[in-house]
Amino acid sequence: MNKDSAKAEIDRLIFEINRYNDLYYMESKSEISDYDFDLLLVELQKLETQFPEFAYDYSPTKRIGGGITKKLDAVVHRFPMLSLSNTYSEDEIIEWENRLKKNSEGKLEYVCELKYDGVAIGIQYENGILKQAVTRGDGTKGENVTANVRTIRTVPLQLKGDFPSDFEIRGELFFPLKKFHELNEQRIDIGEEEFANPRNTASGTLKLQDSKIVSERGLDSYLYGLYGYDLPLEGHYESVLKAQEWGFKIPDPKNNLMIKTDSINGIMDFIHYWDKNRSKLPFEIDGIVIKVNDYLQQQELGFTAKSPRWAIAYKFKTERVETVLESVSYQVGRTGAITPVANLKPVQLGGTTVKRASLYNSDQIQKLNLHINDIVQVEKGGEIIPKIVGVNKDKSDQSNLKIEFIDKCPECYTPLKRIEGEVHHYCPNELLCPPQIKGRIEHFIGRKAMNIDGLGAETVDVLVEKRLINSYADLYSLTFDQVVNLERMADKSADNLIKGLEASKNIPFERVLFALGIRYVGETVAKKLAKGFKSIDNIQKATFDELVNVDEIGEKIAISVQQFFLNEKNSEIIHKLKNAGIQFSLKEKEGTTDRLKGLIFVVSGVFKTFSRDELKEAIETNGGKNASSISSKTNYVLAGENMGPAKLKKASDLGVQIISEDDFIDMLK
Numbered sequence: 001m002n003k004d005s006a007k008a009e010i011d012r013l014i015f016e017i018n019r020y021n022d023l024y025y026m027e028s029k030s031e032i033s034d035y036d037f038d039l040l041l042v043e044l045q046k047l048e049t050q051f052p053e054f055a056y057d058y059s060p061t062k063r064i065g066g067g068i069t070k071k072l073d074a075v076v077h078r079f080p081m082l083s084l085s086n087t088y089s090e091d092e093i094i095e096w097e098n099r100l101k102k103n104s105e106g107k108l109e110y111v112c113e114l115k116y117d118g119v120a121i122g123i124q125y126e127n128g129i130l131k132q133a134v135t136r137g138d139g140t141k142g143e144n145v146t147a148n149v150r151t152i153r154t155v156p157l158q159l160k161g162d163f164p165s166d167f168e169i170r171g172e173l174f175f176p177l178k179k180f181h182e183l184n185e186q187r188i189d190i191g192e193e194e195f196a197n198p199r200n201t202a203s204g205t206l207k208l209q210d211s212k213i214v215s216e217r218g219l220d221s222y223l224y225g226l227y228g229y230d231l232p233l234e235g236h237y238e239s240v241l242k243a244q245e246w247g248f249k250i251p252d253p254k255n256n257l258m259i260k261t262d263s264i265n266g267i268m269d270f271i272h273y274w275d276k277n278r279s280k281l282p283f284e285i286d287g288i289v290i291k292v293n294d295y296l297q298q299q300e301l302g303f304t305a306k307s308p309r310w311a312i313a314y315k316f317k318t319e320r321v322e323t324v325l326e327s328v329s330y331q332v333g334r335t336g337a338i339t340p341v342a343n344l345k346p347v348q349l350g351g352t353t354v355k356r357a358s359l360y361n362s363d364q365i366q367k368l369n370l371h372i373n374d375i376v377q378v379e380k381g382g383e384i385i386p387k388i389v390g391v392n393k394d395k396s397d398q399s400n401l402k403i404e405f406i407d408k409c410p411e412c413y414t415p416l417k418r419i420e421g422e423v424h425h426y427c428p429n430e431l432l433c434p435p436q437i438k439g440r441i442e443h444f445i446g447r448k449a450m451n452i453d454g455l456g457a458e459t460v461d462v463l464v465e466k467r468l469i470n471s472y473a474d475l476y477s478l479t480f481d482q483v484v485n486l487e488r489m490a491d492k493s494a495d496n497l498i499k500g501l502e503a504s505k506n507i508p509f510e511r512v513l514f515a516l517g518i519r520y521v522g523e524t525v526a527k528k529l530a531k532g533f534k535s536i537d538n539i540q541k542a543t544f545d546e547l548v549n550v551d552e553i554g555e556k557i558a559i560s561v562q563q564f565f566l567n568e569k570n571s572e573i574i575h576k577l578k579n580a581g582i583q584f585s586l587k588e589k590e591g592t593t594d595r596l597k598g599l600i601f602v603v604s605g606v607f608k609t610f611s612r613d614e615l616k617e618a619i620e621t622n623g624g625k626n627a628s629s630i631s632s633k634t635n636y637v638l639a640g641e642n643m644g645p646a647k648l649k650k651a652s653d654l655g656v657q658i659i660s661e662d663d664f665i666d667m668l669k
């Protein structure tokens, strides 16, 4: 392909990918399968590698992240990023509005918006291309988080329509609740402590060094404020709607996320509506923001030292109720992790009746110093289950029975264990403890694992209770007759289940490996192991050193993998699954060679032509292995710019050959 046609093809692919992206993320519509979408991205990536002069910063391939930013630079805001004055009182909103009426000329119009509980961001665009994204910081200076913001799908990298040549748009980045819960589930799976709330997690995510992780976490945005010297419109409301035409995700009036009103009644209706309905939103808000619409009137009203006079935030009171702690029960997860749950005297909170609250782990029980019949304070945040935030000591009797964390499994009575440095206690009786058996099977059939259509948690419970299955491998011996005879199972659903099991035999190896439910082997680790070893037999045979030599596989994971295979019962299960025809090796990818067979590489630094991940991928498709640290076993260190001096020294001390990106490309020729 010549340069001209490559450029034309790159432009076409960018346009098409952006269109699908917008449809999916802005309008929740999808006209293309995930697979075909990925193919377009791969095609674009290939062309960009071949023609790096056309690898634009605004290309949708940048959404995937990958670069490491060692230190976030400080950036001075062109327009200071102020905060808002807050109130919890409706009367103060009325007073504020009266003051405005006195102090401004002409009729006033107000815009009401949600107060998003996320992280404030200012994003600068030059000639329609995202140039820089900066956090609020202290309001004068913030941190440059451009690489991470580029991965957020609803933040456009390239604008459409008649945008100003140089402007900044501000708004909020946040964690959608669904993504936040998924992230916490994954953390429990790998034995890490859950994140406390979506806002702090969004803030932490935005400051991560690895933009790839940011890309995977699924942050979202609402942009609500334009700043610049040649803005096309005279009011806030119209400007925000205009920004929607340029491609931004704005608080859409169609969903009542933003209104324009000229009366205090209009403002109050908006406040009351969202106070009642905020729990239905897929993200957290902590109030309502009211702004004067007209830019000239805003200018006239001006600012106090900290905040504009033309805007105010009405904050919702976090609803907190008190109720009686009746007892504590303990749930056993699929990995045997024990979660304590408080059983409460039912109480109304945020429009629902609350009977249970999460207590997270034994440390939390200790911290709260709980006793039976304590009067506890319960709050509902972003979590699905509300949490206990404190005890009303004045109303509680400390001589009541103190809650002590259990020492035996509530289901199978095996003494519990706590691994040093971890927050959860575990029941070690993994093969016989019923909730662990059921939990493992439920994990195995899950959407991200074997994705078995026609089989749900309830059916798994029945199948285990009737002793038709004892492990996920037994699923594949089930017959139509066995299934159809279960309660509430019609012919069609039995047929679906059997077909679903059959179809799961095509699930690729890395997902099978994830489905096995080996502790600490989440989706990402499963992919790394599958790529590194190619088959289950190789993983089973791998020594500890070979395991930890795989990129991103640490000692904890390596021990867990080895323990899994040392258990004879697990070997039997794998054997049964193999006989059933489950995929236990990686299908060879196109372009696979064994040019680098037996060679171990450490890739470090920043590269000119390829990203670090692309280089690692090339090593693996050509039969080599990636390791994360240099040892005497390393054959080559593939060094880019900014590789740390300590690594260089270690390589030369151990006599490991250091090669450049160009040397590497030559090795593949």
Ligand code: IVH
Pocket (backbone or CB within 6 Å): 081, 082, 083, 084, 085, 113, 114, 115, 116, 117, 118, 119, 120, 121, 136, 171, 172, 224, 225, 289, 307, 308, 311, 313
């Ligand atoms: S306007 C000059 N609108 O609240 C003030 N802020 O206390 C410009 N926030 O840092 C802010 N939702 O992070 C505005 N609809 C909204 C908002 C909002 C959330 C946050 C923002 C800001 C803080 C101000």
